[in-house]
Amino acid sequence: MRKLLTFILLFVCGRAFCQHRLHGRVTDLNGMALPGTSVFISESKHGTATDSLGNFVLTSPGGGNLKLVVSHVGYEAQVKAISADAADSTLLFMLKPVSKQLKDVIVSSRANDDWKHWGAAFLAAFIGNSAFAKNCTIENYREIGFKYDNDEQVLNAYTSVPLKIKNESLGYLITINLVDFVLYTPDNDVDYQAYYLFEEMKGDAAQQKLWEQNRRKAYALSMMHFSRALYANKLKEEGYEVRRFSMKDIREKERVTKIFADERIKNADYLKDKENTEEQVTMLVEKHYGADSLAYYRKMLAKQVEDIKMSAPLKQPDISAKTEGNLSLNFKDALQVVYKKIREPEEYYTYRTQSLKNIQIVSVGGNGMNTSQALLPPKLYPFTEMWLTNGTPVDIKENGRINNTNLYIHGFWGWWEKIATKLPYEYYPD
């Protein structure tokens, strides 16, 4: 026996890539087993279903910050955060049936054909407008119910069954438990909570090759790529430039711009047949706010983005603290992250410049200039601004998983990070 031991090699793995086996049981509120319940680790390819006795065994990919999702049609899904030592205990879940209220919303929404009205807005916010979104479809979109609050200008979406999404750009079938979806229509701000299980689509060699290519492209621009690079302290090597800046000046410029815009809107009738609208607006501002204020406003308006004090490119230790298996992202003010390896995608450029053009066409309205080509700005490297919503640090794991409830994302990733570009956390380009 001892002899055998000398050459049987047991591969122990470090904490970082240990695979845990999770086991447990799923029942309804009466303790009756729920066979066929889907059990998976959110945002991964690790999923299984309970057996006839409601039991399950699941290998988890490890890496921390995991969420185990238990979902059964007709029941409310349950989510449990999984820690590294969860493997030792049996996990028990009791599922509650879906409320009648929720069912009713969906039934009435379908009857009203709400999809026709809200589908486009939902898709833009959920699937995205990237090139990959064109081949990404929700197979059971009829299961989505909508509710729009006119006063708050808020769109809510509901489902009682997991959404089945087929991403033919990246070759994934994604099952999504949508817990919460809120779209604030005036700002196009979206806030949703969902759990994802990825499955590889089957395809021939050519399709596989295309999918792999697209996955690489999606990965390059993804926030997961950034958080992994940050974790590995390879920001520069991976093409990121991270700088800190203060939001104050930007906010102030926004406020002043708004004062001028409001003045313009309020006095639209008066300005209609005036020649020098710009000058007229300025005069109106002076009239209403005084000469001193005007001088200050002008100074603020003259501020260029370049004037905003940006720090030198930062490194991992400047903005985070690393402990065993965890990186705590913590910074003051705001961060600007630029990916300098590829220019922004065409679709994002169009989206970004569309809003810019609107502003500029307004500001040159009086000059009789109506060609937008002259104002087309150059394509930029995709950049994102982010800040900690209430100053709480954000945890990042080695696989790039972000506990992102405290991180506000504005800019490129706000537009890009949607279902059509989403990759499971097992994905690595090599």
Next chain:
Amino acid sequence: MKNEVVPAVLRRLRKFRAAIIPAMLLLCFAFVWRVDPGDKIATLLADYSAKFPQEKVHLHLDRNYFAAGDTLNFKAYVVTAADNHLSDTSRVLYITLADTTAGYSTTLQYPLEGGTVAGTLELPDSLKAGNYNLTAYTGWMKNFGEGFFYHATISVGLLNGTNTAPQKKTTGTPHIYFFPEGGSLVEKLTSVVGVKAIDANGKGIAASGSIVDESGKSITTFQTGFAGMGRLNLKPESAHKYFALIKLNGGAETKVPLPAALATGYVLAVDNTDKQQIKVGISYSGPAATQPVLLVAQANNKYITSATATLAGNSASVALKRRDFPTGVVQLTLFAASGAPLAERLIFVNRNDQLKLNVADAATNGSHKVTLEATDALLNPVKGEFSVSVVDQSRYADSLSMPSIMADLLLTSDLKGTIENPNHYFNEGAADAAASLDNLMLTQGWRRFKWADVLSRKYPQALHSAEKNQVISGVLLSTKGKPLPNGKVMLVAKGDSAYTITTVADSMGRFVFDLPVTLAERKFSIIGNSASGSNLVRILPDAQDPEYEKSVVPGFSDVGIANRLSNYLTTSKQYIKDGLRLPPNVRQLKVVEIKAKQPTPREKALEASSNLNGPGNADQVVDYHDLENCNLLETCLEGKLTGVYFKTEVDKNSNEFKKIPYATGGMGKRMLIVLDGVPVVPPNELRLNNIPASNVQTIEVLRTGAKLVMYGMNASGGALIITTKQGGIDYGAVDRYGRRRDPTVTNFAVYTYPGYHTSREFYNPPVNAQPPQKVKPRETIYWNARVKTDDDGKASFEFATAPGTKKLAIIVEGLSDEGKTGYVYSHQN
């Protein structure tokens, strides 16, 4: 913890042993772990690599088969090994073309700018047919040995002569070698053993055989595959010996002993197939192992990671994260707690992170517009520097076998010996590529440094500094040939814009002059004195050709090349016979060989003479051989010159006695002295003793009428035509009869510095020009050494092909700004 009762005697013994062993280890390595051994090793290795940053060279050649008289085009990429970024360390590249069988060797210099240079190497008409070694290196690389130079073999044939290339060696026995994984076989432990079988030419061959013990009992069998490599598993037992029984090349069965197994030791077993991690099994056999061991991984002299393993049941395993490693050769070393290396294994980590090059050729009527697109592993566009060569694959080219920049910089530059067909290991289509590569790591492993040296800070001596500019270097020696420290050395540049540089030799007598301007060939004098001011010294400038072990590659060892080369030569000859026009830049070969008589040393010395009657046309000639032991010219020449007598006079200025030469028929008039073509006429006066005798090349005596006419009235008393040493002659090398002998003692050396080689421009004909019908097709259809991709990762180039071009192959190689290599071989089917 187990309590044990130890007898007092044993306890004392243990104490004794404990005291002695660390002391011994300290002697060996002067190094013991303190807090974190991994950190310690990382620091020491970082210190070593900061002092000795490694450089690597890759040459992209336009092709690898030539006729004597052809021009080879190349683009050199010199990178720092740590990150493959183009190097700014060295600014001078050396390329040596050598064939030891013909005794031919030439070294040329090229100026590096930002780590690259595009140039040409003209193969002389006089080359003999055969295979030649092409070597490229920087001055800095000379410190680390020829093993890390760039190597390529090119084949050269003759258009006007018989191609009697040395035949492939058929005699001599093939060999088989065994390489246990981790370094040694250890009793009672199963090891993987790499096998490499080669023929007499060093080429891998297929072999199969079995392993038997001393009693003839068969243990296992094996066979070799790609490049003669294979592997087997063996668990040696104590008191047994093992042999391989093999039949090589169908010959008789031979019995080869395997390396003997150690009674105590460690074995490494590496599994390099997993995508996430590199698994390293460590097993031990011997008296109880108590200390933990340390596994350290380094790549390109850069510490990557380490792991401490405690041996449980005499074995342990470590998993290393693949993502921590760069693409390339990785060295895994197992250390004892004392710091002694125990076992070692090289692996190749492929992160698939090199460039992807896409070539799209839009061709109409023989005019091609090619778009090159370079992307990184994430398909982001990449800015980079590339070179392009286009050949007709159906004709002769064997460009596919030329090592790519990928194979060169990532693999072969870190291995020793000739690597057969290295591109195979990067061929994504080859199923056995990864397995063969791991066999290669087992059998052709090679290290850039010895761990023991690095850990004890025993660093190599860097004789050659990184050359920021061209240098002339050498050594100052005593008359007995010993290095003279701290002597003064002066460099005198001759010709236009003359200048001098002085320096002091170092403690080893070595001196280096940094040349201030970029130069082509130029002559220099080097004058040296010992530290005490004595001129009894010898100056030995460094040879341009490095002395390195020259590996002979006889014959056209690769049949493919041989056939294609002969095909190339025959068609080329046919074109010449038909009197067809050769395309531009292909020069007509000389048909007549002019056989000049070899000049005698004296004739050679006289070549520089300014004698108006013609060099050597004098009544008497004295050359530097006659003045070898001469110190003062006046004394030496007196009695040596026929028909010349010396009168002693008092020098008006110094009141010293001086000797003035007069010719016997000169009617009492002084002889005219002509120094290097300049007659010294009154009021100027030159005393013979003022000309250093060691600086004289020839003295011609003119006494008789006809020979003096050319010098007019000033020479009515006769003339001495004195020519000083001009260089171009190795003054000490031969005696007056042309026999070689030891260099003489002289503090003066004339040195011809070869300077940078002037490269020719490759002629790419304009695309719209209609190619003439009956032109010999160009071997290299297109060559462009400077293709840069833009922000979008794109570049384009155009070329034209002659009718009859069948199978176009476009080869693009290069490097991104971030040090990722790119290679594509794109051909029509």
